[in-house]
Structure formats: C-alpha cells, structure tokens
Amino acid sequence: MNKLLRFPLLLVIYNLCLNLNAQAYFEEQATALGVGDSSGTIFLGAGISFCDFNSDGWDDITIATQSGDPLKIYKNNGNGTFSLETTLNPNNNSQQKQVIWVDIDNDGDKDLYVASDTGGSRLYRNDVTSLVDISVASGLPTDAIHNYGASWGDYDNDGNLDVFLCNRDPNGLEPNYLYKNNGNGTFTNVSAAAGIDTGSHLSFCSAFFDYNNDGWQDIYMANDKVSTTNILYKNNGDGTFTDVSVASGTDLAIDAMSVTIADYNNDTWFDIYVTNGTDGNYFLKNNGNGTFTNIASETGTMFNSVAWGSVFLDAENDGDLDLYVSGSFDGSNPNFESAAFYTNNGNDTFSIEASSGFVNDTGQSYSNAIGDVDNDGFPEIVVSNSGGGNIFLWKNETTSTNNWLKVGLEGITSNKQGIGATIELKSGGVSQYRYTVCGEGYLAQNSGTEFFGIAGNTVIDYVKVTWLGGAQDILYNVMPNQKINILEGSSPLSTEEFAANNEIQVYPNPTTGKLWVHFNTTENYTYSLFDSKGMLVKSGHITSQEYINITNLSSGYYLLKILSENTVITKKILLK
Numbered sequence: 001m002n003k004l005l006r007f008p009l010l011l012v013i014y015n016l017c018l019n020l021n022a023q024a025y026f027e028e029q030a031t032a033l034g035v036g037d038s039s040g041t042i043f044l045g046a047g048i049s050f051c052d053f054n055s056d057g058w059d060d061i062t063i064a065t066q067s068g069d070p071l072k073i074y075k076n077n078g079n080g081t082f083s084l085e086t087t088l089n090p091n092n093n094s095q096q097k098q099v100i101w102v103d104i105d106n107d108g109d110k111d112l113y114v115a116s117d118t119g120g121s122r123l124y125r126n127d128v129t130s131l132v133d134i135s136v137a138s139g140l141p142t143d144a145i146h147n148y149g150a151s152w153g154d155y156d157n158d159g160n161l162d163v164f165l166c167n168r169d170p171n172g173l174e175p176n177y178l179y180k181n182n183g184n185g186t187f188t189n190v191s192a193a194a195g196i197d198t199g200s201h202l203s204f205c206s207a208f209f210d211y212n213n214d215g216w217q218d219i220y221m222a223n224d225k226v227s228t229t230n231i232l233y234k235n236n237g238d239g240t241f242t243d244v245s246v247a248s249g250t251d252l253a254i255d256a257m258s259v260t261i262a263d264y265n266n267d268t269w270f271d272i273y274v275t276n277g278t279d280g281n282y283f284l285k286n287n288g289n290g291t292f293t294n295i296a297s298e299t300g301t302m303f304n305s306v307a308w309g310s311v312f313l314d315a316e317n318d319g320d321l322d323l324y325v326s327g328s329f330d331g332s333n334p335n336f337e338s339a340a341f342y343t344n345n346g347n348d349t350f351s352i353e354a355s356s357g358f359v360n361d362t363g364q365s366y367s368n369a370i371g372d373v374d375n376d377g378f379p380e381i382v383v384s385n386s387g388g389g390n391i392f393l394w395k396n397e398t399t400s401t402n403n404w405l406k407v408g409l410e411g412i413t414s415n416k417q418g419i420g421a422t423i424e425l426k427s428g429g430v431s432q433y434r435y436t437v438c439g440e441g442y443l444a445q446n447s448g449t450e451f452f453g454i455a456g457n458t459v460i461d462y463v464k465v466t467w468l469g470g471a472q473d474i475l476y477n478v479m480p481n482q483k484i485n486i487l488e489g490s491s492p493l494s495t496e497e498f499a500a501n502n503e504i505q506v507y508p509n510p511t512t513g514k515l516w517v518h519f520n521t522t523e524n525y526t527y528s529l530f531d532s533k534g535m536l537v538k539s540g541h542i543t544s545q546e547y548i549n550i551t552n553l554s555s556g557y558y559l560l561k562i563l564s565e566n567t568v569i570t571k572k573i574l575l576k
Helices: 003-021 495-501
Strands: 026-028 061-063 072-076 082-084 099-102 111-114 122-126 131-133 147-153 162-167 177-181 187-189 203-209 218-223 231-235 241-243 260-262 271-274 282-286 292-294 307-313 322-327 339-344 350-352 365-371 380-385 392-396 403-410 422-427 430-435 450-455 460-466 472-478 483-487 504-507 514-519 525-530 536-542 546-549 556-563 568-575
Touching (some): 061 099, 203 260, 260 430, 322 365, 403 460, 422 450, 430 450, 460 483, 504 556, 514 525
Parallel strands (some): 147 203, 307 365, 403 483
Antiparallel strands (some): 061 072, 099 111, 111 122, 162 203, 177 187, 203 218, 218 231, 260 271, 271 282, 282 292, 307 322, 322 339, 365 380, 380 392, 422 430, 422 460, 504 514, 514 546, 525 536, 525 556, 556 568
16 A cells, blocks of 8 residues: 555544544443432432542542431542441431532531421531531521422622522412521521522522623522423622513423533533433533523423433533433333433433443432542443442443543632532633533532543643632643642633733723723634623624724623633623
8 A cells, every 4th residue: 555545544444443432432330339228219319429538549438218217328448448437427317319518607517407308407517526406506498398499609799608498388378488697607588688589480400500601600490390491590799689580581381300501512601401301402502792592402402201300510620511311211111211321422422321321220219410430531330220229330342542620619719618619620722611500400509620531632731710709719731631720819810921922912901991902812702792781782703902982872881701712701891
C-alpha cells in the first residue's frame, strides 16, 4: 500500500479505537461493593443520597427506608467499598422520603434532614460523634404533612441555606412551605410573605436554581396530576417571588415527578428535565430570554414509560452530558421501558446505547443519584428500588483515556457548601457550566463534588466560580485528573487579569450609557442584552473597539451575553 495512503488510514483506525474506548459502560455491583440492601416497599419509592456525609473525600450512600426500618447510612471505606454506619445514625424508623445532608449552621459538618410522608419529618444536627434531633427547636414542621421533597438554597443571599418543602397531600389540603434559615439553628415560615401559593399542589420535589442568571435563586417545582400545573417562582431579589410559570412556558400540566437541572448545551442558561407518565418526559430548554421550549421529542429523550428519577452525567468524560432515567415498570412489559441511559451525540440529540451495560436494569426504580465510589473521576449511579428489591449501584467501568476534573467548593461569605454557585470550566476553547444544588431529581442528592469531562485535552485553561453572593474566583492552567477544592476568596478574579488571559473586555461597568467592547481574536461576535426580568432589550453584531449604546434604557441591572462559535461570556451590567 502507498505510504501516503497508509497514514490517513491508520489515523482513521486510531480515531475509531479512541471512540470505542470512550463508550460508556456500567455494571451493577451493589452487593460486591457492600451495599446490597433494600429500601423496602414504599408507595412511590424512597429517596437516596450519594453524598460525602463525613467530609473524608469519599462519596457515601444514604438510603431512605420503609416504616419500621432504620435509615441506612453506608460509609465509603476509602477504597470504593462500603460499610453500614452504626455510630452516626439517627433513631428514625418512620417511612422516609428525601434524605439530605446539608450544613445548616455553616460549621463545616453536614447535618441531616429526613422527609417523611407518613410520620413527621426530622432535622438532625451533626455534632461529629452523634446526630442530635433538633426538629422541634428548629421551628420546622414536625407533624405529618405528607412531606416528600426538601430542596435547599439561599433565596435571600444571606449566607444561610433555606429550605423549600414539597408536600404531596392526597387530600389536597397541605400547601408547600418556604422556611428561612435565621442563622441560629432556627427557621421561620416565610411562605406567605414571600408569595408562595397557599393552595395544595401535590408536589413531589423542587429545585433552587437561577433560571435568568440574575444572581438570585428561583424555585421550580414538579407537581403531580394535570390539575396542578408545575410552578416556576422568579426571585424578585427583595425576599419575594413572582409566579412566572405561564409566561416562561414551564406550567406543565402533566404527572410531573422530578426536577433535574443542567446546562446540557453549555450556553450558560440552565435547562430542566421533568419526568412524567406514559405521555413522555419533558426537556425544557432555557431560551435565555425568560422562556423555555420542550425539546424532549427532537432530542430523543421522551422515555414513554412511567419515569421517576433522572440525572445528567458525563459518563465517559467526553465533554458532554449524558442522561439516565429510572422507571417504575419492571421490564416484564416490553411496551414500557424500565430505565434508559441516553448518550449525548454532541448535536443536540441523544440516543439509547444498548452496549452501555445496565444488564437487568429492571427494578421498580424511583430515585437515582450520581457520585464517585473510587475517586477515579468516572461517575457512578445509585438507584433506589421499591417492592423489596435491593438498590442498584451502577459501577462506571468505562475504558477510556479521557481526562477529567472534579471541583469541590467551600463558601466563606456564601453558604459553606457553595450551593447556588456557577462553575465554568474552559478547556480546548470550549466552556462547560455546572450549577450547585442541594436536593434535586426525584427525592435525590448527588455528590457535593461537580464532575467535568474534558476528553483528550491535557490542560484546563481556567476554572471560574461565581459564588451566590456575586464574588468570583478563578484558577488558570489547571492540570486534569484530580479533585480541586476552591475556597471562596482564595483566588479572586481580577478584571485586568481575566482580560489578559481571555478574549473579551467590556468597560466601563457601571456605565452611564456606553459599553465599550474589546477583543483580541478574529472571531465574529454577537451580543444580547437582557433586563432584570430576563427580557431581551437589545441585540446585534459587535466588532472590536466598538461600543454598545444603551443610553435610551432605564437605570438598573442588565445581563450582557456575548457569543462566538467557541465562546460564551456573560456579564452583569449596572446602568446608572
């Protein structure tokens, strides 16, 4: 064969081998790794947590259980195997729903909230050697209020994590509640003052996230039954919320079960995946203008079964987010999927890969979450099953040379866990974004560490954290295949330094009406300017050393988004 022809052929074969090596593959190893245990039989399933509860750097697994069985905490032994925790375990034998490890007092150790739909929910303070029941003293409701979900966020940006309680009362009486963390171990019900609707919505769960990128955490909730449409509450930044469900297109009239947040297409706007019954799931793409569009059908992610938990993860660390969905059908009916792993094709579509493992993934599955049992940078999936079946622990056995980074956060001015922060990682000219939440999916809690896959890139240009309070930290030239912990204020972002290391400068800020833009590349840029309500007020093309004239706009905060083929920059602008 001609040598000139042989080299391209070898290159093609090499690339094909790399792609084959990057095929995600999972094996069920719960029993082998020491967590062959069951939640029991629980109506509409039990919650599960894949969180490092003792902050030793290894993700642990906590299993909610049926009435009469104790909560089960499995501690990671530091080698990817697990042992049942016996000392730090509350005396809680009520039927449990969501189980959440959360640092309510910013003391560096994680406390525990246990939701219950039959008995009263409980809050336990972590005193290192014991979990102390502070439910009554905390002011949180202890009566049986059909509490399913508990999502934690800082709605007023005071550095303390507040909680939104979702209650699915079959009698249609119990509303949802927003409780403000007073910073002293107690909570106050601020639902009415904050504008939370007092009616019952049969809510399973919710999530705090910033849908309009204005620096304030909004709330989206999944409501069961078509008569109780889903609700998106916009945070007004003054302690109150406005229901923008209809205007945003998120008022889904479905049997909504989950709320899963991710920026699947890396456009800086966070999207929502909502599971449903046999009519199909909803994938709400954030349009960046205050509205969402359902793209489930065109992306191939409808599922068309009875779905419950869902979670995004970069299974093979190739740089895009895949999707795993659990269902309550047990596989005996071929017309209904029991579960599905959707591989991201990199072109706004997903496909089910039969070669991804998941053999006998046929449980009556409900909640699922991701973590990393052996700290190898490839995330695992844990699944809670009902009907007495053991949990699934899908071990990530992908064979790949793809590189990765894990990022942990520690807030100082912000809450200790860094909940509500946005993390941007740029490598190979491409940016990815993660948003930190606490209480997500269907009654789930994912690892407190954020996972990034960067494929074959060997250097990470930068990792930038925008904390909920607005401060920013940045690390340059980060080496992959490690976990880094970023302390708020440890590497503060300098505008001059960032401009020197990146393409775009925008100045002055604050401005009286002219925004000058400078960039040192030959790329073509467009811009979009949004007001504080998320409405597009100005857009167009921009060239270097050109200004955007906003003198005709009202004073206040705006969000400027500048885009090219490989870059997305967002900046908060103050117009005086």
